[in-house]
Amino acid sequence: MSLYQICFWVLTVMALGCALGVILSRNPVSSVLFLIATFFAISGHYLLMNAQFLAIVNIIVYAGAIMVLFLFVIMLMNLNADTEPQKNRLVQLAGVVSGGILFLVILAALRSSSVNVLEQTPTDIGLIKNLGKTLFTQFVLPFEISSVLFLSAMIGAVVIGKKEEVA
């Protein structure tokens, strides 16, 4: 077993275990922390696949910005108690069964697909230089549109979050 395979399996077990921790833990704060661990495992997978830029962006944007936003909201609302009401057992069981059935269906559909091995050749398409060239030549229009999307999301968040004036 090579070092690459050991890293793959360790990261896989970490990602799946922490993802289960997200949905099973009672406390919302520990759910957020489990989700951050999942994102770190996924970033490790990106590194294994020579996507260095995406690994760093994943940590900075997801674990650094988005999850901190979640933590802010949870602590602002004082939700870090274990008092969340649970759905009844039947609904929970139905959720697990339907998710598991979806997993089985896709598994059965894709099990017989042809196997392509990801060979460990060092590529440099994941470096920031090549990604930047692709982004600013081939995908420059979606890039500009996404900036408009960001602006509208920012304005929308401010407008929604503003306290209503007494009419």
Next chain:
Amino acid sequence: MPIQYYLFLSMALFCIGIMGTLMRRNAIIIFMCIELMLNAVNLLLVAFSKMHNDGSAQVFVFFNMVVAAAEVAVGLAIIVMMYRKVHSVDINILNRLKH
């Protein structure tokens, strides 16, 4: 490493996200499960990018992150506003949107 391992890993993460969305009542946890599903898809896109040796998929993952960040900003604003009104983030209380 066969590409199918990455396929099964991201499928498992996606289904865990779906289970969490269906099981939990806390709106914030449901949001986090949606983030988990988005990340599962991103992982698969990067695996296929490596398989075809093409950088476009990684740019697509980048746009995915942009959309996720915008979605979280607006969604959390909505949740905060809802919490101000009804003092709860329990989605069972919020079903009055039906009426």
